[in-house]
Each structure stands twice: as C-alpha cells, then as structure tokens.
Amino acid sequence: MHEIADTALVAVNLGTPEAPTAPAVRRYLAEFLGDPRVVSIPPLLWKPLLHGLILPLRGPRSAANYAKVWMEEGSPLLVHTLRLASALQSRLPDWRVLPAMRYGQPALRATLRELRASGVRRLVVLPLYPQYSTTTTASVADLVAEETGGMDVTLIEDYSTDAGWVGAVADSVARFRDAHGEGDHLLFSFHGLPQRVADAGDPYPQRCQGSAGAVAAALGLEPARWSLSYQSRFGRERWLEPATQDELDRLADAGVRRLDVVCPGFAVDCIETLEEVALGLAERFAARGGSLRYIPCLNDADGHADALARLARCAAGSGKCGPDAR
Template identity: 55%
Template sequence: MSTPISPVTRGLVIANLGTPRAPTAEAVRTYLREFLTDKRVVQIPHLVWKPLLDWVILPRRSPVVAEKYAEIWMGEEGSPLLAYTLRLARALQAAMPATRVLPAMRYGQPALGDAIMQLHAEGIRDITLLPLYPQYSTTTTASMEDVAAVMRKRLPDTRIHVVRDYHVDPHWVDAIANSIRTYWDANGRGDRLMLSFHGIPERLVRAGDPYAAQCEAGTDAIAKALDIPRSEILLTYQSRFGRERWLQPYTLQTVEELARDGVRRLDVVCPGFAVDCLETLEEIAMQNADAFRAAGGEAFRYIPCLNDAPSHVAALAGIAANTDA
C-alpha cells in the first residue's frame, strides 16, 4: 500500500498536558497513573514510588480529582483543556491552510506520538511540535522533547522540531496584555493584579531549570506591554503537590493575605496556561475565589486564558511559522 501524500509539506502538532476521558474515578486514575509515572514529573525511584502511587495516592486522589473535573466538565466536548485545545487546533488550521495542524496530549488521548505518526503517514516530513507551555520546564516541555527524540529514531526521514518556549514572544505578550486591558475596559481595574503560574519544586530551579526565570521575564514583558510598573503585578505559583518546598510565593496563601490586608477587588490571570483547565477554572476561579472572599475580599475577578481567541491563534501561528531546526 502506498503512503498517502498530503497536499501540504509541513505539519504542526500543538500539544497540551493531558486530561482524563471522563470525570470518573476510574478515568482519572488511568490518567494520573500515566502522568505520575513520568520520571520528568516525579523523580522518586520507581521501586519506591510505584507501590505508593498504586496503593495510596491513586485510590485516595482519583475520586477527589474526579469530583473536581465534574464541576467544570463541558458535556460532550469533554474537559475544558481538551475542548479548548481542539478549538485552538481548528482555529490554527483555518489560519494556516498550508500546514496540517493536529492537537495532541502528552498524557492521555489524542496521544502525542500518534499525532506525529499520523502526519508521517500523510506524507509530511517536516513537523513542528509546539508545546502549549509558554515557559520551558524540565517537568513539561522536556518530557515532550523526550517523545520527539523517540519519534526521530522511529522516523529518521522526518524533521521534528520542538518549540522550547515563547514566554517573551511579542505577539503572545501583547495577546495576554490585551486580554487584561479588554477586561479592565469592560469592568474597571481591580485593586491588585496577580499573575499565577503553575509551581514546580524549588530544587529543580536550583538544578538549573529555567522556568522561574522565564516566569519573571514574561511578567516583566507583560507589565511593559500594559504600560504599568512591574511593582504593580504580583507573581505567584499555584498547584503545589507533595510536602517539599515549591516556588514561592504560593498563590493561595497570597490571595488570603491580600484579602486580610484590605484588598477588595483582585484581578487574576494565569499566563502559564494556554487554555483554561482544571487548574484555572476549579483551583483558581473556584477554590481561590472562595478563599479570597472567606478572608474578607469582595470580588475575585478571574480573567480567562487566551483559549482560541484570534490574538492567541495569530501569535501561535507566527511562532510555529518562524521555527528553525
């Protein structure tokens, strides 16, 4: 059987973290097992970690996380992360007719390796992998680089280029700044502006992970695009997991402190997330909002991720089009 030939010669895979197939304990358990057995995510020796994961963490966490997913599930579209990633892929395909665009997930479905294989089967030999992580980390983008390395060995006739980061890309920065500005134009400006990024263990940064420095650089760029002093933006880190020390200041702790200190209207943006997901819609817009009000705050104003906004599509299309081997 001959290999189908695509009318285009370039392929683009936009890849997100992943999501369970359904808001059920069983589906969440399957997803979390794949995610938490990646050595890029958890560096505990396998012989120690696997029994702890299978017999303690997954039985306890899966039902709890499933309930959280159920609160934000988007019906037949699935989880928000999947729904918005698929919408973003369709919008990028419309904006890039000379490129074949596919969505993928590092964990779960549609699988990243399968997306690359599909493009190869269509005759495409020039593939760009765009992780939907503006900032590089050894816990996220590096794991996708691992997949790309495996696929290069399987497909030696194919160029597979991975975009490492785009945290200071001017078009992406402008898209974030414009989303904030548009919200302020419609709703007024809050007392404080917080940018909340996903956290990672501090030991990774001490070992050379550039993530924290890139979060800082991106925040500086966003402040400049907004034409406000950097001191008027709070940078915090969310989603801590486990007992070790993670990047600080922690988002939840800061939210509560701000409310106790008299901040009544807090504007919150999550620039490390390309699309809305469990961490933004449930953790930030629900959990942190409740904590803010309980500590004395009045209006916790979450500004959504860029999702499939035209400005986001244009920024990512430009980043993908300008990649070099």
C-alpha cells in the same frame, strides 16, 4: 500555490481524563505521574506509592473537581485545545495542524507515528507551555526524539516573552478590565514546581518572571500594582514561592479588595484555572472580604492563534522572526 509542502504543526497540551470519573482520572494520573520527568523518584520506590496510595486517594477527589467544570463537549482543556488547533489550521491552510496530548488522548505518540507514516517531511511541534520546564516541554521533546527519526523537526521550546504572545495576554487583561473595571491589583498565577527542580537548574521560575514582567510592562503597570505566585502544589516538599493562596492572604492583609488573577502559564482553561482559581481560590479570597475576578486564558482568541501561527511559520523558516516580530 503552497507556501510549504508536506508541513505539519502538532500543538501539544498536557492532557486530561476522558471522563470526570474516578477510574478515568486514575488512568490519566497513572500515566502523568508515572513520567520520570514529572516525578523523579526511583520507580521502585515511586510506583508502589503511586498505585497503592496516591491514585486511590486522589482519583475520587480529582474526579469530583473535574465534574465541577466539565463542559457539555468534554474536558475544558481538550475542548479549548481542539478549538485552538482549529483556529491555527485556519491561519495555516497549507499545513496539517493536529492537536495532541502528552498524556491521555489524542496521544502524542500515536499522532507522531501517523504523521511519519503519512509522509510528512517537515514537522513543527508546539508544546502549549509558554514557559519552558524540564517537567513539561522536555518531556514532549523526549517523545518527539523517539518517534520522528528521519523527519525535519523543529520544537518550539519557549515563547515566554514572545512579543505577539505577550501582546495577546496584555490585550486580554486590558479588555477584561475595560469591561469590568480595573481591580486593585493584578496577580499572575503560574503552575508550581518543586523547589529542588529549580535548584537543579530548571529555568522555569525565570521564564515565569520574564512573562509576568513583560505583560505588566505592556499594560503600563507600576511594580506595586502586580505580583507573581505559584499554584497547584501538592505533597510535603518545598515548592516555588510564594504560593498563590499565601499571596492571596498577603494581599487581603494589605487591603486589596478587588483582585484580578490571570494564569499565563496555561494556554487554555483547564481544571487548574477553572476549579482551583476561579472557584476555589475565589472562595478563599471572598472569605477574607475580597472579590477575586478570574481573567480567562487566551484559549482560541484571535490574538492567541495569530501569535502561535506566526511562531510556527518562523520555526519552519517561512516567517518573520525575532523578539519584536508580530
């Protein structure tokens, strides 16, 4: 007996190059940075700069960074997203569960068109961004609106303080500390955002603060034992503060020697967590006399898949909803 007929879940991540090479990275970045939701500079000004300067410079550098963390099966973000989708499929056996990327492959647009053509009537779209932002979730919503006319669609916009997801992150941190000992401090590092985007009303900073506070509360941490920062900034304009590298320096100056870092804005591990944090920032902190221990993303952990499957059922009207639903 089917719980829901003709229902599909599309789990959408940001995207990744198809290979750790400069041409592949340039193709990916051209699509990503060409999205006006990501960069709001008028195209007549932005496109010549993007294609004439930024992509030629960033392509080789980014390719070298991808090569440091590339897995035998491919890009970490893609590998872990596929594994998470498989874990969700096992929990939703009467649904179709498909992974998709907003930029790159498997392309979200093509996935939505295939589902629509195949006669799927009920569609739940889960952007794998726990904290809503106009630069990420809203971009997915734009494309979904273009491609799903006539379908019954629910977009899960935010799960930044969902009880099941918060519990999964807290359990992951607790298990890591049980296995490796508790660090002096826990740093929540989220992907950054230009300050002007937040000033224009994007609620992302408040969602990040909500996530970090909820996880810290679940762990029973006193305020002095944790902090929040923003990573991955580029360009010269002001971004959300404090920057993760500046927070590392502050903590080192304050005498923190064993620092645990978790990145709960990322559903799965990727270049930003593995190369930027676990390698690059760990080296920076070591130069200050400390040890940075990176706590992996939830990836396809049971608690993560359980929480997201419950969110999907709730969105389709077939599960227990509410902030305390587990």
